[in-house]
Amino acid sequence: MTVLQGFIAAGTQLRLGLPGKGGVVLPVDSIEPPVVRLKNGDVVRVSSENAREINERIEKILFLGDLLISFGDFLYSSKPLSPSGYVEEWWSQELKETVSTKFKGDYAAVAETTKISLERIKRLVEKPFSCKPTAKEALALSxxxxxxxHPAYTFFWENLDSIKEFLTLRRWMLDSEVETEEDRETVRRVSGVFNAEVKEMLERICVPHKIVGDKIVISGDDAHVFAFCLGRHVSEPLSELNSSFNGSVLEFIRKVCGVEVRVKAPTVVGARMGRPEKAKKRAMKPPVHVLFPVGMAGGAQRNLVVAASKGEPVFVELVKRKCPA
Structure with a gap:
């Protein structure tokens, strides 16, 4: 909502392309966030921490973020369930199933095999939204x-038009300056010469990067996964594989790096703002005369008595508005 310059707010009625007529929307910070291009050319993954900081510098929205629609909306409107992108709880269920079938539920054996702590493995299964693996952990598990x-390290590879574009990105990566950690395998930074074609493809697959002088710089976990998926660890040329391959880009990536990469966004939903004046009055039950600014200290009912009974200071956010006219 922030990247749309406040055009929509919590409670705005949207008319959706699917599955039904529309509904009221609310912000969610646990699903896939927007990816934007700033005026200086940097591509940034938006979060609740940096949204306000970069808001005035956004030049283009490359991806508006995921939209969470309940199964009941499809059931109610009798519409076929559209395919979902690969998301965290899906990944955690596949991890859980693998532990159950291949290791007979023995998490200790999984920890020993993957070199990831037992507590960490359990948290990845039980709390997929709040606990996410590092790039090294995600690749080790895969x-x-x-x-x-893992979805956090899955770029929009399906947006590449052909394997030829994939190989163009790979050549650029191999020609770039690659910084690694002491193990010489974990990539921390990819810095390559600015290339308009490469820049456009990086934006299309939503890889966060910066423009530093005449260089395109990808850093951190994004750099490690990006280089891995492009086959930095593969010494053999891919020309022979490409000439005999008839599959998709995602299938080609699996052939190259040995890891399955799922489709990030198989379904795109169009939306427009509804007619606010047609919305019915939403009355509180029971009806109230005054709302006291006590925040959550007063519970869901914003009860002044409950807030006072706690005997603690109450901090609220107040806005001072002034008509510019």
Missing amino acids: LTLNIPL
């Missing part, structure tokens, strides 16, 4: 347990 790459 390589050892044969599960798809």
